[in-house]
Amino acid sequence: MRLFFAVWPPPAAARALADWARQAALESGGRATAEEKIHLTLAFLGEAEPEKAIAGARRVRGLAHSLPVQQAAYWKHNGIIWAGPHATPPEMLKLAENLQMQLYLQEFILERRAFAAHITLVRKAREPGQLPGLPRIEWPVEEFLLVRSISGRYEPLERFPIA
Ligand code: 2AM
Numbered sequence: 233m234r235l236f237f238a239v240w241p242p243p244a245a246a247r248a249l250a251d252w253a254r255q256a257a258l259e260s261g262g263r264a265t266a267e268e269k270i271h272l273t274l275a276f277l278g279e280a281e282p283e284k285a286i287a288g289a290r291r292v293r294g295l296a297h298s299l300p301v302q303q304a305a306y307w308k309h310n311g312i313i314w315a316g317p318h319a320t321p322p323e324m325l326k327l328a329e330n331l332q333m334q335l336y337l338q339e340f341i342l343e344r345r346a347f348a349a350h351i352t353l354v355r356k357a358r359e360p361g362q363l364p365g366l367p368r369i370e371w372p373v374e375e376f377l378l379v380r381s382i383s384g385r386y387e388p389l390e391r392f393p394i395a
Contacts, residue, residue, distance in 0.1 A: 234381040235280050235389075237289065237331055238271040239299070241351075241371050246270045248367040249301070249315065253353035255364045256304070256313050262357035269386055272299065272316070272351050274328045274376055275335060275342060285378055286390050288334035292376075294394040297323035299371040301351070304363050313354035315366060320349040324373065327394065331376070 241249065250267035257264040277285060304315040320328075328347045335342060378390045 235277040237275045238273045239373050239376050245369045245371045257354045260357035260360040262354045284338040288338040289392045291334045292331050294327035295323045296374045301369045312352050313357045314350040316350045
């Protein structure tokens with residue numbers, strides 16, 4: 233199973249970001265992320281069995297916080313347009329680091345790339361000229377999810393409340 237841990241936006245935020253993604257894709261080409269697939273990844277496991285991932289995630293402690301969506305940009309190296317905060321909220325950084333530590337203790341070998349909080353909104357994009365202005369979004373982070381990716385769909389397997 234292809235697994236990852238992520239935070240999911242409330243429905244209104246997902247809708248606003250999906251609308252924005254379609255607008256941006258008019259400029260850049262590529263594929264806008266569908267509303268139900270919009271998320272922010274905390275840790276990517278790849279092919280793994282869920283049991284140990286769930287055991288690790290149950291030990292994670294964190295603080296509820298809000299995710300500001302303040303900037304949108306293009307990454308040339310992978311051709312994605314993403315949105316995210318100007319700087320990762322400290323509570324989110326601690327949450328991602330704590331989760332990665334608990335997964336490490338469960339013997340997962342994760343990439344040692346630094347955590348970069350981003351929400352992928354267009355894939356296979358060309359470098360855009362000017363991106364549309366971002367909508368105002370409320371995204372409270374009160375839980376994270378273990379998600380399985382299967383035939384292009386995301387299925388939540390388990391939810392983990394934060395504090
Ligand atoms: P992306 O949006 O930047 O592509 C499901 O595929 C989620 O896991 C996506 O958020 C994706 O990030 C992330 N993901 C996919 N492959 C990854 C990898 N090798 N390392 C880190 N994150 C990855």
